[in-house]
Amino acid sequence: MRIRTVADELSLEDDLVIAGDNAPVLEKLPEGAFDLVYMDPPFNTGQPRRRDTVAVRADSGSARIGFGGRSYSSRLLQTLRYEDRFGDYLDFLAPRLRRIRKLIAAHGTLYFHIDYREAHYCKLLLDEVFGRDAFLNEIIWSYDYGGKPRRRWPAKHDTILVYVRTPGGHFFDAEAVEREPYMAPGLVGPEKARRGKRPTDVWFHTIVPTNGREKTGYPTQKPEGVVRRCVAASSFPGGWCLDPFAGSGTLGAVCRQLGRRFVLIDSSPTAVEVMRERLTPERECGALASSCLQLSS
Numbered sequence: 001m002r003i004r005t006v007a008d009e010l011s012l013e014d015d016l017v018i019a020g021d022n023a024p025v026l027e028k029l030p031e032g033a034f035d036l037v038y039m040d041p042p043f044n045t046g047q048p049r050r051r052d053t054v055a056v057r058a059d060s061g062s063a064r065i066g067f068g069g070r071s072y073s074s075r076l077l078q079t080l081r082y083e084d085r086f087g088d089y090l091d092f093l094a095p096r097l098r099r100i101r102k103l104i105a106a107h108g109t110l111y112f113h114i115d116y117r118e119a120h121y122c123k124l125l126l127d128e129v130f131g132r133d134a135f136l137n138e139i140i141w142s143y144d145y146g147g148k149p150r151r152r153w154p155a156k157h158d159t160i161l162v163y164v165r166t167p168g169g170h171f172f173d174a175e176a177v178e179r180e181p182y183m184a185p186g187l188v189g190p191e192k193a194r195r196g197k198r199p200t201d202v203w204f205h206t207i208v209p210t211n212g213r214e215k216t217g218y219p220t221q222k223p224e225g226v227v228r229r230c231v232a233a234s235s236f237p238g239g240w241c242l243d244p245f246a247g248s249g250t251l252g253a254v255c256r257q258l259g260r261r262f263v264l265i266d267s268s269p270t271a272v273e274v275m276r277e278r279l280t281p282e283r284e285c286g287a288l289a290s291s292c293l294q295l296s297s
Contacts, residue, residue: 001252001279003272012240015252015262017279019272022244022265026099029263034103035171035239038230038251040113040222041093089118090125096244097129103242104165109136109172109234112161113222119159130163136170137162140202141226160230174198176232178225199229218248218274228254235260249275 004010006020010028018025104110110130114122127135139160148154164170179196182188208214208223215221227250235241237259243251246264252275255262264275 003276012261012263015255015279016264017246017249017252017272017275018263018265019267019269020265021267023096023099025265026096026103026244029103029242031102032105033240034242034263035105035108035235035260036111036231036241037100037104037108038111038113038227038241038243039100039245040220040243040247041245090121093122094125094129097125100242100244101129101165106166107169107171108165109170109230110163110165111139111230111234112163113141113158114161115158116155119161123161126161126163130165131167133167134163134165135161136164137201142202142204143207145207160226170234171236172233174233177229178232203229214250214253216248216274216278218271221248222250224250224254224257227251228258231255231258231260246275247271249278252279 001015001017003017003019005018006024008018010016010018010025012030012033100110110126112122112126123135123138137160139162141158141160142156143158144156146156177198180199181196182193185193203226205223205225208221214224231241231251231254235258238261240261240263241251241255242263242265243249244265246252246266247268248271249264252262252264254260256279266272266275
């Protein structure tokens with residue numbers, strides 16, 4: 001894996017993490033090169049996004065009481081934040097989507113991950129850029145965490161809009177996707193129950209667990225299980241995948257697991273550092289340390 005900047009020459013020889021605004025980077029990537037683009041742009045909530053990483057320890061002298069009546073104290077390790085607001089969100093997305101369409105291979109697919117605030121507007125924009133006949137699916141990722149307001153139905157899902165480069169000519173490997181248990185296994189035979197069923201367009205999947213292996217502490221980090229379904233179904237082994245808003249680098253982690261190649265782009269030095277930590281084997285860290293420190297300064 002190589003870490004590059006907008007100013008560098010770019011070629012698809014090694015997996016890439018590219019630091020900088022994705023608009024000029026996208027112009028430098030070869031057209032028709034990517035089996036899959038997973039796009040998880042800021043959701044335009046209008047609020048700064050923040051995630052604190054906290055260390056907790058037992059402390060008999062503390063006034064803070066937790067589970068089982070045990071006393072504990074906590075210490076803030078780091079705070080990650082970014083601004084999630086744009087004056088005109090669709091004008092921000094439109095030129096990037098037009099370029100991304102050209103980067104997708106003839107058999108390729110775009111997975112556009114968004115939440116309920118902008119999903120309907122983005123659907124109209126994607127219809128305009130890709131064509132309504134290129135629309136393949138609306139996937140609902142359902143989860144259950146966080147607060148639940150009492151004056152409306154709690155919003156506990158994201159939307160993934162799926163578009164193909166060539167209507168009817170896209171690659172899709174249904175058998176490569178991890179199966180899930182039947183909700184009523186007694187209604188099917190034992191063999192079917194053991195095998196499980198292929199997921200539908202509604203995915204029930206937990207968020208990244210607080211103490212889980214995947215946890216990086218990056219705001220809005222998406223779980224590998226959600227992204228892995230997209231990559232497994234819509235890319236060839238050894239094929240190239242692109243994430244222009246890469247954040248914590250979940251697409252890269254999934255590509256490593258599934259034998260795909262990746263290009264990850266993000267303008268945040270914090271994101272680039274998180275991806276370096278997550279995706280660079282320890283034996284390579286020394287060789288890349290100077291360039292990584294330069295990018296995060």
